[in-house]
Amino acid sequence: MIEEKIEQLKKKIDEVTKDIRSSKSLNELKAAFFGKQGEISELMKSMRDVPKEKRPEVGKIINALRDWANERFDSLAETVKKIELDALYKSEKIDVTLPGRKIQTGAYHPDTLVVRELVDVFSGMGFEIFEGPEIENDYYNFTALNTPKDHPARDMQDTFYITDELLLRTQTSAGQIRVMENKKPPIKILSPGKVYRSDDDATHSPMFSQMEGLVVDRGITLFDLKGMLDEFAKKVFGPSVKTRLRPSYFPFTEPSVEVDVSCFECGGKGCRLCKGTGWIEVLGAGMVNRRVLEGCGIDPDEYSGFAFGMGIERIAMLKYGINNMKLLFEGDVRFLKQFKD
């Protein structure tokens, strides 16, 4: 009798759960069977009508049914969950080849990138940064740099004048004097900044940037200049790059040299970048002229030093392969966007 009822109930459970595809309906069904008014609960309640002696036996049967039903629903739940997850996975499948989203940052100007790289290299060697004024007087820009009024070297640089005395500095070397007047050796400074010359073509711009370096201490020699330049060249242009000094002339250094680095594009074999020579001119340098030291109140018999100066745009053009200096001052966003680091 009870067995019959149980068999029917089992059949019913099988029947109604057959097409269940969602956890929600499964849970509702389970609640319907196990709930207060549910058929399993009713069956449990009907125990009251079972004679006492038969209760353990019937109880066993009913418990078995309940266990069976629980198991049944649990296993169904697992199945349904899997079905549901599969559906979810399917519905949420994306095209992984669609473009990603990123935070759009801007970029530094190539000059800034080069200055930072140089400052990194030289600050490690103990160089401090000094920035002088852009509107200078004749004294700091020329006279104190051993370039008096009728000096032919003044023709090397076409100067923009404000008055007879004030001018736009033509070289960051002007800052050298300001430092040496106020600081006694040891001096190791790096002076980046804008300079101005009355020149305007593909490789010249009326405004450009330079980086000047100055070392004054006891016993500084041309060997030290060469050693420092070797280090600079390796760090900035690559570990296998060599430097070459050759004679040149600047009024404020003696001896003066032009400094070439071996071509980092072809390794010195000769290519378009180095115009087939294997060498690229990167900066001017020399031992600080005794008169310049003297003028700043530094005893040239006690101290000696070297100075070097390079064009930031020139380094940027070499490093990045930029062919026209104008591009650096035009602010074309297509140009600027390439310098994200």
Added chain:
Amino acid sequence: MKAPLSWLKDYVDIDVTPEELQKKLFGCGFEVEELIEVGKDISGVVVGEVTECEQIEGTHLHVCSVDCGEHGVLQICCGADNVEKGIKAPVALIGATVYATAKDHVTVEGMMTIKKGKLRGVESYGMLCAGAEIGVNGDMFDGADYNGLLILPKDFPNGADVKPLLGLDDYIFDIGVTANRPDCQSILGIAREVAAVLGKEIKYPDCTFTAAHSDEHIKVSDLAPDLCPRYIAHYVKDIEIAPSPLWMRRRLAMCGLRSINNVVDITNFVLLEMGQPMHAFDLSALSGREIVVRRAKEGEKITTLDEKEFDLTPDNLVICDGDKPAALAGIMGGLTSGIGSATRELLFEAAKFARDSVRKTSRALGQHSDSSAMFEKGVNEYTTEMAMNRALNLIQTLGCGTVTDVRRDVKTPFSHDGAKTMKVSLKKIDALLGIDVPAGQTVKILRSLEFGAEVHGDELTLKVPPYREDIDDYPDIAEEIIRMYGYEHIDGTFMPTAKVTNGGYNDEQKAENYLKKLLVEQGLYEISTYSFYSEKDLDLLKIPADAPERKFIKIKNPIGEDLSVMRTTLAPSMLNTMVRNLRRGNMDGALFEIAKVYIPGELPLKTFPAEKKRLCIGMFGTCDFYDIKGAAEAVAEGLRTKFEYVSSTRSFLHPGVCADIVCGGRTIGYVGRLDPAISEELALERKVFIAELDYDELTACAQPFKYRPLPKFPEVTRDLALVAQSDVTCGEIEKQIYAACKYVTDVRLFDLYVGEQVGKGKKSMAFTVTFTPGEEAITPEKCDSYVKKILSALERNLNIVLR
């Protein structure tokens, strides 16, 4: 400086290839910027003798048999009018390359390769050439200017390559000479260096002459010794103006000068050879037969050889005769005393004029010449004297006049002959170089450079060559030694004697780097623009005449009006950059620049102006005001401060879309949209926004970073939807909310609505207000009371109600 190899060989026995010489010169400080092979384009041209020549009937053409020696006898058709039996001329063989000339047979139009041809049915196996076709003119070879065949001398062997015969196998060294070596701005100067690097003796040009006695009285006075330290005049008579001989014309031609006549050519030749400008006056045209060197009088005039008239001032040094200027000193002679075919007597001038004086006059008058260029570089008196003697020697060599013994050599207190002795320490030289050059080597090097050099122990006694005015102290000697000894001897060391120093950025530079980082992170691109602009740029921005931006520093000698004014604001540069982008089709962009503006104290400028940094931000394209304001806010946040934005105006900004940026009660800049009227004027199709901030004020607003402990209790947020009159600003509301409750730490607008649902003249604004608890937690009840306080303040002060 152009130096032909053939000319250098007059003074030095050069036994290396031009390429080797180029390398050696480079090593000792003379970069050969270009090594020009004179006849590089010409090949396969030989001497040919016309053995038979017959006119092709009905044409101007001749068919010739040409004996080309080892190349055989060739049949060649020729159209030149001077072809005839018996002449010799250059023959371009089949496969030869020569210049192609235009119809005029003179103008070179390119290159051509000779092929077998057929003219009027007659086969032709080559081409008889004119001078122009093989790159030879009349100064390089007599008769080469003739518009027809270049007739060659009978003694040229048939079949021989014409290049060496015509001097086309020469090389020209175009050498970069540094400013300290004006003595090398001459063939002789370069020859001295060549001799030194090759270890050869230098052969000086012949400067001797015999002087005929003359009683001619010529007076020379120098009234401006500071500008003319030395003046030498020499009288030459019986002048016969004639063409120069070929050898001299060739020398000039190789250096790019055309021959004029013997006397003028001699002055040009000496200038090239020795670097001393010379001038020849027609003495008969000099009033009073005298020379006065003086500053011009105000209002005096001169007409120079090129027939230009100049008004002079006392800044200009002139060479005068008895009553008027006869030459612009060192620049150009006057027209009236110039050499002409009628000249019978002349006064040669060789002088030293001050560099600065020549430069100033030359620039002021806009009159330049080879002579002025040389004086600006600098001449030395040793050469001045030598050059005069050389010119007189050439007068005799060329037979164009009688050299007299009348010389006026005016030495002034400013004069010095350049002779100088020095004693220097070998140790000091080595210490500077960081290398020990053997004493013997040092002496050898210096002697090769014509220094008298003796060593006694550590002391080096030197007699400096009189033309080396650049030699001043022992570092100059060190340089001479090392450039000849070779920089390859210099190895690297790393300042073993120097003290250790601590490097890196200072705080100010670090702050600027940080600011740039903030801006780059906001998606802005850094730009760099010129520090100067045009006054018109300010006009475009309608900057009023009395605005501080109009008080600017002007460049005296700008490249052009466009770049003539030192900027007082970055806005024009930023606007120009944005406009340039838009014109190039870059329709979106966000840019920034940190750069200086130049603020004068008093004008005209007497002392250094203030150089003040500014930060300028520009945005264009599909952005709006709040994008650029966002960038400014990010800056404020990065500096741990807050900006207020107060509706304002600027002459170039939209009056409704412009704000002062205020921080700590000070206006530190502005932000806004470019006035649509200006946009229209510039035909801009996109909106453009500009912000500019005073960098110092900005960085002064920065608050130091300080860690704040996390709140013990969670923050509470409430959303408030408010209805306000439409003229109430967001900023006013935010201020009220902050003021009403001290626990408010953030007020953020998240919705703004204007429309029917709130009624006309009103707007709805929804804010999220964040309350951060202090010592106690904020319970919902407490929060309600804070909100109540806020609402009543809003209602009381701004007539705002909850929606």
